[in-house]
Amino acid sequence: MSDTILIWGAGAIGGVIGAVLAREGHAVHMVDIVEDHVAAMRDGLRIEGPVEDFVQPLMASTPETLTGQFDRIILAVKAHHTEAALDMALPHLAPGGYVVSAQNGLNERTIAARIGSERVLGCFVNFGADWLEPGRILYGNRAAIAVGELDGQITPRAREIHALLSLVEPDAVLTENIWGYLWGKLGYGALLFATALTPLSMSDALDRPDHRPVYEALGHEVMRLAAAEGISPLGFNGFDPEAFRRADRAGMAKSLDRMVAHNRKTAKTHSGIWRDLAVRKRKTEVDAQMAIMLDIARPHGLEMPVLARMVELIRDIETGRRAQSPDLLDELSPLCA
Numbered sequence: 001m002s003d004t005i006l007i008w009g010a011g012a013i014g015g016v017i018g019a020v021l022a023r024e025g026h027a028v029h030m031v032d033i034v035e036d037h038v039a040a041m042r043d044g045l046r047i048e049g050p051v052e053d054f055v056q057p058l059m060a061s062t063p064e065t066l067t068g069q070f071d072r073i074i075l076a077v078k079a080h081h082t083e084a085a086l087d088m089a090l091p092h093l094a095p096g097g098y099v100v101s102a103q104n105g106l107n108e109r110t111i112a113a114r115i116g117s118e119r120v121l122g123c124f125v126n127f128g129a130d131w132l133e134p135g136r137i138l139y140g141n142r143a144a145i146a147v148g149e150l151d152g153q154i155t156p157r158a159r160e161i162h163a164l165l166s167l168v169e170p171d172a173v174l175t176e177n178i179w180g181y182l183w184g185k186l187g188y189g190a191l192l193f194a195t196a197l198t199p200l201s202m203s204d205a206l207d208r209p210d211h212r213p214v215y216e217a218l219g220h221e222v223m224r225l226a227a228a229e230g231i232s233p234l235g236f237n238g239f240d241p242e243a244f245r246r247a248d249r250a251g252m253a254k255s256l257d258r259m260v261a262h263n264r265k266t267a268k269t270h271s272g273i274w275r276d277l278a279v280r281k282r283k284t285e286v287d288a289q290m291a292i293m294l295d296i297a298r299p300h301g302l303e304m305p306v307l308a309r310m311v312e313l314i315r316d317i318e319t320g321r322r323a324q325s326p327d328l329l330d331e332l333s334p335l336c337a
Ligand SMILES: NC(=O)C1=CN([C@@H]2O[C@H](COP(=O)(O)OP(=O)(O)OC[C@H]3O[C@@H](n4cnc5c(N)ncnc54)[C@H](OP(=O)(O)O)[C@@H]3O)[C@@H](O)[C@H]2O)C=CC1
Pocket: 008, 009, 010, 011, 012, 013, 014, 031, 032, 033, 034, 063, 076, 077, 078, 079, 081, 084, 085, 086, 088, 102, 103, 104, 105, 125, 126, 127, 128, 129, 130, 131, 268, 272, 285
Protein backbone atom coordinates (compact mmCIF):
# COMPACT_ATOMS: atom_id res chain seq x y z
CA MET A 1 0.00 0.00 0.00
CA SER A 2 1.14 3.54 -0.66
CA ASP A 3 0.12 7.18 -0.31
CA THR A 4 1.28 7.71 -3.86
CA ILE A 5 -1.42 8.72 -6.33
CA LEU A 6 -1.36 6.61 -9.46
CA ILE A 7 -2.26 8.48 -12.65
CA TRP A 8 -3.30 5.81 -15.16
CA GLY A 9 -3.12 7.28 -18.66
CA ALA A 10 -0.69 10.22 -18.54
CA GLY A 11 -1.76 11.98 -21.72
CA ALA A 12 -3.41 15.38 -22.01
CA ILE A 13 -5.66 15.21 -18.92
CA GLY A 14 -3.67 12.78 -16.77
CA GLY A 15 -0.44 14.58 -17.66
CA VAL A 16 -1.69 17.99 -16.53
CA ILE A 17 -3.25 16.64 -13.33
CA GLY A 18 -0.22 14.53 -12.41
CA ALA A 19 2.34 17.23 -13.16
CA VAL A 20 0.49 19.86 -11.12
CA LEU A 21 -0.02 17.52 -8.15
CA ALA A 22 3.67 16.54 -8.18
CA ARG A 23 4.76 20.17 -8.44
CA GLU A 24 2.59 20.93 -5.39
CA GLY A 25 4.47 18.28 -3.41
CA HIS A 26 2.26 15.22 -3.73
CA ALA A 27 3.69 11.77 -4.42
CA VAL A 28 2.52 10.87 -7.92
CA HIS A 29 3.34 7.96 -10.21
CA MET A 30 2.43 8.22 -13.89
CA VAL A 31 1.52 5.09 -15.88
CA ASP A 32 1.19 5.09 -19.65
CA ILE A 33 1.55 2.58 -22.48
CA VAL A 34 3.62 4.98 -24.62
CA GLU A 35 7.21 4.02 -23.73
CA ASP A 36 8.86 7.16 -25.15
CA HIS A 37 6.44 9.31 -23.18
CA VAL A 38 7.17 7.39 -19.98
CA ALA A 39 10.92 7.85 -20.49
CA ALA A 40 10.47 11.56 -21.26
CA MET A 41 8.32 12.12 -18.13
CA ARG A 42 11.14 10.77 -15.94
CA ASP A 43 13.41 13.49 -17.34
CA GLY A 44 10.63 16.07 -17.04
CA LEU A 45 7.09 16.48 -18.37
CA ARG A 46 6.67 19.90 -19.94
CA ILE A 47 3.26 21.53 -19.43
CA GLU A 48 3.04 24.52 -21.74
CA GLY A 49 0.59 27.10 -23.03
CA PRO A 50 -1.24 30.12 -21.67
CA VAL A 51 -2.23 28.60 -18.32
CA GLU A 52 1.02 27.10 -17.02
CA ASP A 53 4.56 26.67 -18.29
CA PHE A 54 6.78 24.36 -16.26
CA VAL A 55 8.76 21.15 -16.45
CA GLN A 56 8.08 18.47 -13.84
CA PRO A 57 10.25 15.34 -13.46
CA LEU A 58 7.95 12.45 -12.54
CA MET A 59 8.03 8.86 -11.40
CA ALA A 60 6.70 7.00 -14.43
CA SER A 61 6.23 3.42 -15.60
CA THR A 62 4.60 1.43 -18.32
CA PRO A 63 1.92 -0.97 -17.03
CA GLU A 64 4.33 -3.91 -17.49
CA THR A 65 7.06 -2.43 -15.32
CA LEU A 66 4.86 -1.04 -12.52
CA THR A 67 5.05 -2.76 -9.15
CA GLY A 68 3.12 -2.28 -5.93
CA GLN A 69 -0.40 -1.47 -4.81
CA PHE A 70 -1.97 1.96 -4.44
CA ASP A 71 -5.00 3.38 -2.63
CA ARG A 72 -5.88 6.00 -5.24
CA ILE A 73 -5.90 5.62 -9.00
CA ILE A 74 -6.91 8.54 -11.22
CA LEU A 75 -7.93 6.99 -14.54
CA ALA A 76 -7.46 9.26 -17.57
CA VAL A 77 -7.43 7.02 -20.63
CA LYS A 78 -9.86 7.52 -23.52
CA ALA A 79 -13.27 6.02 -22.74
CA HIS A 80 -12.90 3.12 -25.18
CA HIS A 81 -9.67 2.10 -23.42
CA THR A 82 -11.26 1.95 -19.96
CA GLU A 83 -11.82 -1.82 -19.82
CA ALA A 84 -8.32 -2.65 -21.06
CA ALA A 85 -6.78 -0.11 -18.69
CA LEU A 86 -8.72 -1.60 -15.77
CA ASP A 87 -7.40 -5.06 -16.65
CA MET A 88 -3.91 -3.66 -16.16
CA ALA A 89 -4.60 -1.24 -13.30
CA LEU A 90 -6.80 -3.23 -10.93
CA PRO A 91 -4.05 -5.63 -9.78
CA HIS A 92 -2.36 -2.46 -8.48
CA LEU A 93 -5.41 -1.21 -6.56
CA ALA A 94 -5.00 -1.86 -2.85
CA PRO A 95 -7.86 -3.53 -0.93
CA GLY A 96 -10.12 -0.65 0.13
CA GLY A 97 -8.62 1.62 -2.53
CA TYR A 98 -10.66 3.46 -5.15
CA VAL A 99 -10.60 4.71 -8.72
CA VAL A 100 -11.37 8.29 -9.83
CA SER A 101 -12.45 8.60 -13.47
CA ALA A 102 -11.07 11.84 -14.96
CA GLN A 103 -12.68 11.10 -18.33
CA ASN A 104 -15.55 12.05 -20.61
CA GLY A 105 -18.49 9.67 -20.82
CA LEU A 106 -20.14 7.34 -18.32
CA ASN A 107 -16.98 5.42 -17.44
CA GLU A 108 -17.97 5.41 -13.78
CA ARG A 109 -20.59 2.80 -14.73
CA THR A 110 -17.96 0.61 -16.39
CA ILE A 111 -15.57 0.88 -13.46
CA ALA A 112 -18.34 0.28 -10.91
CA ALA A 113 -19.35 -2.89 -12.76
CA ARG A 114 -15.81 -4.17 -12.23
CA ILE A 115 -15.10 -3.16 -8.62
CA GLY A 116 -18.39 -1.97 -7.10
CA SER A 117 -19.77 1.56 -7.06
CA GLU A 118 -18.47 2.17 -3.52
CA ARG A 119 -14.91 2.00 -4.90
CA VAL A 120 -15.47 4.64 -7.61
CA LEU A 121 -15.39 8.41 -7.33
CA GLY A 122 -16.95 10.41 -10.14
CA CYS A 123 -15.12 13.25 -11.79
CA PHE A 124 -15.92 15.70 -14.57
CA VAL A 125 -13.21 17.66 -16.40
CA ASN A 126 -13.66 20.36 -19.02
CA PHE A 127 -10.25 22.03 -19.23
CA GLY A 128 -8.59 21.65 -22.62
CA ALA A 129 -5.27 19.89 -23.16
CA ASP A 130 -3.42 18.18 -26.01
CA TRP A 131 -0.66 15.58 -25.88
CA LEU A 132 1.83 17.10 -28.34
CA GLU A 133 4.69 14.59 -28.32
CA PRO A 134 6.52 12.46 -25.73
CA GLY A 135 7.10 14.65 -22.68
CA ARG A 136 5.10 17.67 -23.95
CA ILE A 137 1.49 18.63 -23.20
CA LEU A 138 -0.40 21.78 -24.15
CA TYR A 139 -2.60 23.05 -21.30
CA GLY A 140 -5.01 25.15 -23.37
CA ASN A 141 -7.40 26.75 -20.90
CA ARG A 142 -8.85 26.64 -17.44
CA ALA A 143 -12.38 25.29 -17.23
CA ALA A 144 -14.81 23.49 -14.97
CA ILE A 145 -13.86 20.47 -12.85
CA ALA A 146 -16.19 18.66 -10.46
CA VAL A 147 -15.80 15.64 -8.22
CA GLY A 148 -18.29 13.65 -6.19
CA GLU A 149 -19.38 10.30 -4.87
CA LEU A 150 -21.65 8.33 -7.21
CA ASP A 151 -24.37 8.25 -4.51
CA GLY A 152 -24.03 11.98 -3.83
CA GLN A 153 -22.64 11.71 -0.31
CA ILE A 154 -19.98 14.18 0.75
CA THR A 155 -17.32 11.87 2.18
CA PRO A 156 -13.80 12.49 3.51
CA ARG A 157 -12.28 10.90 0.40
CA ALA A 158 -14.39 13.08 -1.91
CA ARG A 159 -13.15 16.12 0.04
CA GLU A 160 -9.60 14.83 -0.30
CA ILE A 161 -9.80 14.39 -4.09
CA HIS A 162 -11.57 17.73 -4.37
CA ALA A 163 -8.69 19.37 -2.47
CA LEU A 164 -6.20 17.75 -4.84
CA LEU A 165 -8.09 18.79 -7.98
CA SER A 166 -8.43 22.31 -6.57
CA LEU A 167 -4.66 22.56 -7.03
CA VAL A 168 -5.31 22.16 -10.79
CA GLU A 169 -8.48 24.27 -10.88
CA PRO A 170 -9.08 26.58 -7.87
CA ASP A 171 -12.81 26.73 -8.74
CA ALA A 172 -13.18 22.92 -8.77
CA VAL A 173 -16.57 21.89 -7.37
CA LEU A 174 -17.29 19.21 -4.75
CA THR A 175 -20.73 18.07 -5.88
CA GLU A 176 -23.66 15.98 -4.63
CA ASN A 177 -24.69 15.55 -8.28
CA ILE A 178 -21.72 14.21 -10.23
CA TRP A 179 -24.08 12.44 -12.66
CA GLY A 180 -25.57 15.84 -13.45
CA TYR A 181 -22.13 17.08 -14.52
CA LEU A 182 -21.33 13.90 -16.46
CA TRP A 183 -24.61 14.10 -18.38
CA GLY A 184 -24.15 17.83 -18.90
CA LYS A 185 -20.79 16.99 -20.47
CA LEU A 186 -22.46 14.35 -22.68
CA GLY A 187 -24.70 17.14 -24.01
CA TYR A 188 -21.77 19.50 -24.48
CA GLY A 189 -19.80 16.59 -25.93
CA ALA A 190 -22.47 15.79 -28.53
CA LEU A 191 -22.05 19.35 -29.80
CA LEU A 192 -18.26 18.93 -29.85
CA PHE A 193 -18.56 15.71 -31.85
CA ALA A 194 -20.66 17.65 -34.38
CA THR A 195 -17.99 20.38 -34.64
CA ALA A 196 -15.46 17.62 -35.38
CA LEU A 197 -17.39 16.67 -38.53
CA THR A 198 -15.78 19.83 -39.91
CA PRO A 199 -12.21 21.15 -40.06
CA LEU A 200 -13.35 24.29 -38.22
CA SER A 201 -12.33 25.28 -34.71
CA MET A 202 -14.92 24.59 -32.00
CA SER A 203 -15.84 28.27 -31.75
CA ASP A 204 -16.06 28.89 -35.51
CA ALA A 205 -18.18 25.78 -36.00
CA LEU A 206 -20.55 26.57 -33.10
CA ASP A 207 -20.88 30.15 -34.36
CA ARG A 208 -22.20 29.27 -37.83
CA PRO A 209 -25.87 30.34 -37.95
CA ASP A 210 -26.75 27.76 -40.64
CA HIS A 211 -25.64 24.89 -38.37
CA ARG A 212 -27.22 26.12 -35.14
CA PRO A 213 -30.34 23.93 -35.62
CA VAL A 214 -28.08 20.85 -35.66
CA TYR A 215 -26.44 21.78 -32.34
CA GLU A 216 -29.83 22.61 -30.86
CA ALA A 217 -31.31 19.26 -31.94
CA LEU A 218 -28.33 17.28 -30.62
CA GLY A 219 -28.35 19.09 -27.28
CA HIS A 220 -32.09 18.53 -27.01
CA GLU A 221 -31.89 14.81 -27.77
CA VAL A 222 -29.22 14.26 -25.10
CA MET A 223 -30.85 16.41 -22.42
CA ARG A 224 -34.24 14.77 -23.05
CA LEU A 225 -32.57 11.38 -22.52
CA ALA A 226 -30.90 12.59 -19.32
CA ALA A 227 -34.32 13.65 -18.02
CA ALA A 228 -35.75 10.23 -18.90
CA GLU A 229 -32.92 8.67 -16.88
CA GLY A 230 -33.94 10.79 -13.89
CA ILE A 231 -30.83 12.97 -14.08
CA SER A 232 -30.78 16.72 -13.45
CA PRO A 233 -27.90 17.82 -15.70
CA LEU A 234 -25.79 20.75 -14.59
CA GLY A 235 -24.44 23.58 -16.71
CA PHE A 236 -20.86 24.85 -17.02
CA ASN A 237 -18.71 27.02 -19.30
CA GLY A 238 -21.71 28.33 -21.25
CA PHE A 239 -23.66 25.08 -21.63
CA ASP A 240 -27.23 25.46 -20.35
CA PRO A 241 -28.78 21.97 -20.11
CA GLU A 242 -32.26 23.22 -19.25
CA ALA A 243 -32.48 25.42 -22.35
CA PHE A 244 -31.66 22.39 -24.52
CA ARG A 245 -34.06 20.08 -22.64
CA ARG A 246 -36.90 22.54 -23.16
CA ALA A 247 -35.72 23.28 -26.74
CA ASP A 248 -36.00 26.95 -25.82
CA ARG A 249 -34.71 28.70 -28.95
CA ALA A 250 -33.63 31.91 -27.21
CA GLY A 251 -32.01 30.01 -24.33
CA MET A 252 -30.15 27.67 -26.68
CA ALA A 253 -28.93 30.61 -28.78
CA LYS A 254 -27.60 32.33 -25.66
CA SER A 255 -25.96 29.11 -24.47
CA LEU A 256 -24.28 28.51 -27.83
CA ASP A 257 -23.03 32.12 -27.87
CA ARG A 258 -21.52 31.56 -24.43
CA MET A 259 -19.88 28.32 -25.54
CA VAL A 260 -18.41 30.17 -28.53
CA ALA A 261 -17.05 32.87 -26.21
CA HIS A 262 -15.58 30.25 -23.83
CA ASN A 263 -13.88 28.36 -26.65
CA ARG A 264 -12.53 31.52 -28.32
CA LYS A 265 -10.24 31.92 -25.31
CA THR A 266 -8.56 28.50 -25.40
CA ALA A 267 -5.24 27.63 -26.98
CA LYS A 268 -6.81 24.23 -27.68
CA THR A 269 -8.89 25.48 -30.57
CA HIS A 270 -10.24 22.09 -31.66
CA SER A 271 -11.79 19.28 -29.63
CA GLY A 272 -10.07 16.05 -28.72
CA ILE A 273 -12.40 14.36 -31.18
CA TRP A 274 -11.19 16.58 -34.02
CA ARG A 275 -7.61 15.88 -32.96
CA ASP A 276 -8.14 12.12 -33.00
CA LEU A 277 -9.58 12.37 -36.53
CA ALA A 278 -7.39 15.05 -38.12
CA VAL A 279 -4.04 14.76 -36.32
CA ARG A 280 -3.74 11.41 -34.55
CA LYS A 281 -5.69 9.60 -37.33
CA ARG A 282 -7.22 7.20 -34.86
CA LYS A 283 -10.54 6.06 -33.53
CA THR A 284 -12.51 8.57 -31.46
CA GLU A 285 -14.58 7.96 -28.34
CA VAL A 286 -17.76 8.06 -30.46
CA ASP A 287 -18.90 4.56 -29.51
CA ALA A 288 -18.05 4.80 -25.81
CA GLN A 289 -19.45 8.32 -25.38
CA MET A 290 -22.15 8.84 -28.02
CA ALA A 291 -23.40 5.49 -29.42
CA ILE A 292 -23.86 4.26 -25.85
CA MET A 293 -26.70 6.79 -25.52
CA LEU A 294 -28.62 5.10 -28.34
CA ASP A 295 -28.66 1.93 -26.22
CA ILE A 296 -29.69 3.86 -23.12
CA ALA A 297 -32.52 5.56 -25.08
CA ARG A 298 -34.08 2.35 -26.43
CA PRO A 299 -35.82 1.12 -23.23
CA HIS A 300 -37.25 4.64 -22.81
CA GLY A 301 -38.73 4.43 -26.32
CA LEU A 302 -36.79 7.59 -27.22
CA GLU A 303 -35.57 8.23 -30.75
CA MET A 304 -32.27 10.08 -31.27
CA PRO A 305 -32.16 10.45 -35.06
CA VAL A 306 -29.66 13.31 -35.22
CA LEU A 307 -27.26 11.70 -32.76
CA ALA A 308 -27.56 8.34 -34.56
CA ARG A 309 -26.68 9.89 -37.93
CA MET A 310 -23.85 11.91 -36.41
CA VAL A 311 -22.36 8.72 -34.95
CA GLU A 312 -22.43 7.16 -38.44
CA LEU A 313 -20.71 10.19 -39.96
CA ILE A 314 -17.94 10.19 -37.34
CA ARG A 315 -17.41 6.47 -37.99
CA ASP A 316 -17.26 7.25 -41.72
CA ILE A 317 -14.45 9.74 -41.10
CA GLU A 318 -12.64 7.26 -38.83
CA THR A 319 -12.64 4.64 -41.56
CA GLY A 320 -11.72 7.07 -44.35
CA ARG A 321 -15.06 6.80 -46.18
CA ARG A 322 -15.72 10.52 -45.69
CA ALA A 323 -13.58 13.60 -45.05
CA GLN A 324 -14.22 16.30 -42.46
CA SER A 325 -16.34 19.01 -44.06
CA PRO A 326 -19.09 21.49 -43.15
CA ASP A 327 -21.11 19.58 -45.77
CA LEU A 328 -21.51 16.78 -43.22
CA LEU A 329 -23.34 19.14 -40.89
CA ASP A 330 -25.50 20.21 -43.87
CA GLU A 331 -26.46 16.54 -44.19
CA LEU A 332 -27.76 16.55 -40.62
CA SER A 333 -29.86 19.69 -41.13
CA PRO A 334 -32.92 18.02 -42.72
CA LEU A 335 -33.23 15.80 -39.62
CA CYS A 336 -33.46 18.84 -37.36
CA ALA A 337 -36.71 20.44 -38.48
N1 LIG B 1 -7.90 16.44 -23.79
C1 LIG B 1 -8.87 17.21 -23.33
O1 LIG B 1 -8.85 18.44 -23.48
C2 LIG B 1 -10.01 16.61 -22.56
C3 LIG B 1 -10.17 15.26 -22.45
N2 LIG B 1 -11.18 14.75 -21.68
C4 LIG B 1 -11.34 13.32 -21.55
O2 LIG B 1 -10.26 12.80 -20.75
C5 LIG B 1 -10.00 11.43 -21.13
C6 LIG B 1 -8.52 11.33 -21.47
O3 LIG B 1 -8.33 12.07 -22.67
P1 LIG B 1 -6.92 12.66 -23.09
O4 LIG B 1 -6.09 12.93 -21.91
O5 LIG B 1 -7.22 13.76 -24.03
O6 LIG B 1 -6.32 11.43 -23.91
P2 LIG B 1 -4.81 11.18 -24.35
O7 LIG B 1 -4.85 10.25 -25.51
O8 LIG B 1 -4.08 12.47 -24.48
O9 LIG B 1 -4.17 10.43 -23.08
C7 LIG B 1 -4.48 9.10 -22.74
C8 LIG B 1 -3.16 8.35 -22.54
O10 LIG B 1 -3.43 7.06 -22.03
C9 LIG B 1 -2.66 6.11 -22.79
N3 LIG B 1 -3.26 4.80 -22.66
C10 LIG B 1 -4.13 4.14 -23.49
N4 LIG B 1 -4.42 2.92 -22.99
C11 LIG B 1 -3.74 2.80 -21.83
C12 LIG B 1 -3.64 1.77 -20.85
N5 LIG B 1 -4.28 0.61 -20.98
N6 LIG B 1 -2.85 1.98 -19.78
C13 LIG B 1 -2.17 3.15 -19.63
N7 LIG B 1 -2.22 4.16 -20.53
C14 LIG B 1 -3.00 3.99 -21.60
C15 LIG B 1 -2.73 6.68 -24.18
O11 LIG B 1 -1.83 6.08 -25.08
P3 LIG B 1 -2.25 6.05 -26.66
O12 LIG B 1 -2.27 7.48 -27.10
O13 LIG B 1 -1.20 5.22 -27.30
O14 LIG B 1 -3.62 5.42 -26.71
C16 LIG B 1 -2.42 8.14 -23.88
O15 LIG B 1 -1.05 8.38 -23.71
C17 LIG B 1 -10.95 11.14 -22.30
O16 LIG B 1 -12.11 10.50 -21.83
C18 LIG B 1 -11.29 12.53 -22.85
O17 LIG B 1 -12.53 12.60 -23.52
C19 LIG B 1 -12.02 15.55 -20.97
C20 LIG B 1 -11.90 16.90 -21.06
C21 LIG B 1 -10.92 17.54 -21.88
